Amino acid sequence: MSRQGSRDxxxxxxxxxxxxxxxxRYRVNVPVPGMPRRTIDIVFGRAKIAVFLDGCFWHGCPQHATQPxxxxxxxxxKLDKNMARDRETTExxxxxxxxxxxxxxxxxTPExxxxxMDVLFQKRSQV
Known part of the structure; x- marks a missing residue:
């Protein structure tokens, strides 16, 4: 597991x-405020938007997750803990x-x- 890429x-x-x-413009792999050892994949700081791109195996995709x-x-x-951690981080x-x-x-990817971008522009127009 240590060889699994967690970023990029x-x-x-x-x-x-x-x-x-x-x-x-955005920041990448930003630590989650108040939660050690957790990072956000893509961050738009001023708009307070956190984007996570989750792997199907590691995060339990309902369509593609497999059971070893x-x-x-x-x-x-292990995988149940990953999913619980994702929910906790989101909350x-x-x-x-x-x-x-x-x-x-x-x-x-384009979608x-x-x-x-839609969410970002919507939030920017509200300010």
Whole structure:
């Protein structure tokens, strides 16, 4: 597991390229305020928008998640904790006034970027 990349995944880079090409600037892998060892994949700080691009296996995608057969009980516990941590992180950020956007790695990159931009422009127009 230590060899698994937790940042700069292919999905993250693809979305970031589209956002950057659209002229948007953001921060990457920003620590979650008040929650040690947790980071947000893409952050629009002034607008308080946190974007997470979750891997299907590690975060329990309802369409693509698989169950390892070897050491199944340990993996089920591990993956359940990951999903619980995701919910806790989302609730924590929303309680602090953040808009949290979560996407699966298999979602179409242009659609993800378009949704992020729509939310960002909507929040900017409210200010």
């Amino acid at each position: 995944t292919a999905a993250e880079i693809a979305v970031r390229k589209l956002l950057h090409a659209a002229g948007l 057969k070897s050491n199944a009980e340990w993996w089920r516990t 924590h950020l929303e309680a602090q006034g953040w808009t949290v956007l979560r996407f699966w790695e298999h979602e179409a 993800v970027a378009a949704h992020v």
